[in-house]
Amino acid sequence: MSSIQQKNKIFGIIDANNFYVSCEQAFNPKIKNKPVIVLSNNDGCVISRSKEAKALGIKMGQPFFEIKDLVEKHNVIAFSSNFSLYADLSYRFHEILSLYFPKVEIYSVDESFIDLSEFNNYDLHSYLKMIKENIYQWIKIPTCIGVGRTKTLAKLANEYAKKNQEYNGIFIALTKEKELEILTKNKIEDVWGIGKKTVNFLKKNNIYTPYDLIQQNQYWIRKNLTINGLKILYELKGLSCKEIESNVIQRKKSATISRSFRKVITEKEELESKLLEFCVKLSEKLILHNLVPEYLGLYLRSNPFDKNEVYYSNHSMIKLPYPSNSIETLKKNSFELLKKIYKKNIKFKKMGLYALGLRENYLGIQKNLFEQYSKRSNELSKLIISLFNYYNRLGKRKILFGKNLMYGYLFSDNPSTIIRSGKYTLAIEEVMEVYIK
DNA sequence: TCTGGGGTCCTAGGACCC
DNA sequence: TCTGGGGTCCTAGGACCC
Numbered sequence: 001m002s003s004i005q006q007k008n009k010i011f012g013i014i015d016a017n018n019f020y021v022s023c024e025q026a027f028n029p030k031i032k033n034k035p036v037i038v039l040s041n042n043d044g045c046v047i048s049r050s051k052e053a054k055a056l057g058i059k060m061g062q063p064f065f066e067i068k069d070l071v072e073k074h075n076v077i078a079f080s081s082n083f084s085l086y087a088d089l090s091y092r093f094h095e096i097l098s099l100y101f102p103k104v105e106i107y108s109v110d111e112s113f114i115d116l117s118e119f120n121n122y123d124l125h126s127y128l129k130m131i132k133e134n135i136y137q138w139i140k141i142p143t144c145i146g147v148g149r150t151k152t153l154a155k156l157a158n159e160y161a162k163k164n165q166e167y168n169g170i171f172i173a174l175t176k177e178k179e180l181e182i183l184t185k186n187k188i189e190d191v192w193g194i195g196k197k198t199v200n201f202l203k204k205n206n207i208y209t210p211y212d213l214i215q216q217n218q219y220w221i222r223k224n225l226t227i228n229g230l231k232i233l234y235e236l237k238g239l240s241c242k243e244i245e246s247n248v249i250q251r252k253k254s255a256t257i258s259r260s261f262r263k264v265i266t267e268k269e270e271l272e273s274k275l276l277e278f279c280v281k282l283s284e285k286l287i288l289h290n291l292v293p294e295y296l297g298l299y300l301r302s303n304p305f306d307k308n309e310v311y312y313s314n315h316s317m318i319k320l321p322y323p324s325n326s327i328e329t330l331k332k333n334s335f336e337l338l339k340k341i342y343k344k345n346i347k348f349k350k351m352g353l354y355a356l357g358l359r360e361n362y363l364g365i366q367k368n369l370f371e372q373y374s375k376r377s378n379e380l381s382k383l384i385i386s387l388f389n390y391y392n393r394l395g396k397r398k399i400l401f402g403k404n405l406m407y408g409y410l411f412s413d414n415p416s417t418i419i420r421s422g423k424y425t426l427a428i429e430e431v432m433e434v435y436i437k
Numbered sequence: 438t439c440t441g442g443g444g445t446c447c448t449a450g451g452a453c454c455c
Numbered sequence: 456t457c458t459g460g461g462g463t464c465c466t467a468g469g470a471c472c473c
Contacts, residue, residue: 019473040441047441047473063440081441108444108473195471226447228471256443305440352442 009240010119010147010174011154012128015111016093017142017162017169020048023086024079026140027424027432035076039064042262043080080420088425092139100131105244113151115244128170147172148179151242152235155192156182156210183211183236193232198225210236251358252289257281258352264303265348268338271300275338278353279330283381286325286355294323294357296330298337303349312348314341323359327381 016022020038025031035052039045045063046053056074058067064078071078090109097104103115116124128145135143146158153173160182161171173179189199191210201224207213213221214236222230231241257278265271275298286292299315316337320329334353422430 015473042439042441044439044441061441065439068439083442110473193471197470226470228447252444254444258442260441262439303440350441354443 008117008149008238010116010149011151011240011244012114012116012145012147013107013111013151013154013158014097014114014132014143014145015108015158017144018048018050019090019110019141020079020081020086021050021053022141023082023089024421025050026089027421031077035074036079037071037076038079038081040081042260043078044260047081078419082421082423084426085421085423089139089141093135093141096131096135096138103244103246106247113154113244116147124174125170125172128172129168132169142169144169145171147174148182149174149238150235150240151244152192152232153179153182153238156186156190156236159190160186179238180211183214184209186210188213191232191236193228198229201225251360252291253358254354254356255282255285255289255291255293255358256352256354257285258299258350258354260350261348266344266346268342271338271342271348271351272335274351275334275353276331278351279327279334282353282355283325283327283330286358287381289358290361291355291358292323292325292361293320293355294359295319295355296333296337297354297356298334298341299352299354300338300341300346300348301350302347306347306349309347312343312346314343316340317356323357323361325355325361325381 021036024036024038033052034050035056035058036050037046037053037058038048040047043064045061046058046067047061049058049060053076056070056076058070058076067076070076086109093110094104094106094112097112097114101114101116102118105113107113119127124147128147132143132145135141144158144161146154146156146161147170148154148157157171157173157178160173161167161169164171171178171182173182186209188194188202188208188210189196191213194202202208202213207216214233216233218230218233221233225232234241259274259278261274265274295317297315297317299313301313302309302311304311304313318333318337320333324330330353422432424430424432
């Protein structure tokens with residue numbers, strides 16, 4: 001087999017299979033090899049499916065009410081989301097990777113890019129196999145690994161490994177033959193960064209595989225698919241445009257707390273009480289990341305699916321008098337925003353509070369008239385948050401950095417009619433009990 | 438009856454300036 | 456009988472990802 005340019009970088013991506021479902025199965029071996037799904041907040045829609053659930057035709061993001069018959073008929077096991085548990089397993093997953101690889105980029109709750117450029121002398125396949133097995137042994141999470149000359153090719157290799165069981169979850173596309181295999185045998189929609197809209201456009205132009213795409217003229221791609229499309233083209237050709245980004249340098253640019261309400265809300269006072277809760281959550285998230293926002297925004301909307309009501313959606317944003325992540329500041333300003341966008345007699349279904357223009361809360365940023373006030377305020381915020389957490393009995397939580405890492409900081413899981421699994425690793429009263437005969 | 442939440446990046450177009 | 460050109464900055468909205 002001919003090996004492609006050894007000097008080049010080697011990218012790997014490792015991700016968990018059906019992560020949330022796998023988390024549930026990790027603590028409940030009885031539900032392995034069965035159709036299992038995890039639902040979003042309010043048990044609204046499906047956000048994770050086991051292999052068997054996928055085989056039944058259950059789609060990602062599908063509303064739960066649409067599949068209730070299917071669920072009953074095939075004894076599909078449905079869980080309400082238990083994000084604090086998933087966040088903890090996510091932390092453990094990433095911790096294990098950092099044991100084996102010096103350069104890791106946490107890309108999401110369940111996947112990381114790894115720099116394999118220095119691993120030329122290893123038998124890569126058996127090394128990766130060993131890691132995959134260790135992860136399974138330690139946290140019982142099955143994974144897939146893809147390797148390629150660029151991030152996009154690694155993603156494609158990972159996708160290929162997932163679809164073709166015979167590779168046992170590892171595909172290394174570092175020879176011309178293997179690279180051609182993932183380019184020709186994957187579909188265009190499997191390419192990272194090519195979404196629904198673009199797929200439709202490309203198919204109209206007779207482009208069905210990644211291989212078809214790289215035959216195209218780069219000016220045509222740039223014109224029709226913007227700079228992003230051009231980067232994808234280069235990456236598929238083996239020219240790396242996306243580096244492994246160290247998570248220490250990476251910084252969040254925005255933070256949002258948003259919820260759909262189980263029941264619609266029309267009264268301003270009720271929205272205010274929800275909003276206060278959002279402020280606590282947002283403050284906590286910002287303090288965890290040591291960030292302060294310059295801008296604060298709020299949006300409200302009614303139910304877009306309700307055909308009997310006129311759809312209402314509005315938002316507003318303000319520049320804060322000075323950057324602050326204290327609950328008091330967030331509350332005062334968000335309540336002002338609510339006044340602006342609230343409208344009587346609207347059945348509100350969703351609200352979101354977001355912070356923009358985040359910067360590091362280094363000492364001195366608040367060196368102004370408000371300094372003393374801010375300091376006190378900050379301590380107060382922390383106190384309120386810890387009280388909140390105490391009452392929510394979540395115990396200790398870990399801080400994770402990652403561009404798309406967002407599930408770790410929720411502290412009131414909504415009550416629900418579906419089963420919620422235990423906080424096995426987080427709350428002492430919910431730790432599993434094992435009896436040895 | 439019941440439709441998630443949290444992110445990033447890019448572009449077009451308007452406001453404004455000289 | 457006639458309405459510049461070029462630049463910056465900001466924002467809304469689209470597309471995509473997990």
